[in-house]
Amino acid sequence: MKTNSETTFLDSQLVSSKEPGFPTVRYFQIHFEHLHELIDDLRMQIQQANQQIAELQQQLHGRSTLARIGPEGYGNERKAPPTNLG
Numbered sequence: 307m308k309t310n311s312e313t314t315f316l317d318s319q320l321v322s323s324k325e326p327g328f329p330t331v332r333y334f335q336i337h338f339e340h341l342h343e344l345i346d347d348l349r350m351q352i353q354q355a356n357q358q359i360a361e362l363q364q365q366l367h368g369r370s371t372l373a374r375i376g377p378e379g380y381g382n383e384r385k386a387p388p389t390n391l392g
């Protein structure tokens with residue numbers, strides 16, 4: 307990342323001599339390159355976050371399945387006690 311002094315120097319060097327105060331093409335190119343780097347970093351972070359979410363969802367699904375089955379295992383699921391409706 308550029309420091310303020312580097313940015314100020316670049317800004318002063320990249321102003322067009324034909325139209326004072328209007329930046330040159332290089333000025334815009336540097337800023338667009340920086341934006342592309344930031345976008346690429348954000349995309350990578352989003353992919354990592356999505357992967358972590360998928361892993362957590364798998365873990366959560368696995369735990370909820372175990373909670374429903376209980377310690378008895380498959381075929382021996384806990385049954386709710388009968389309710390008196392009468």
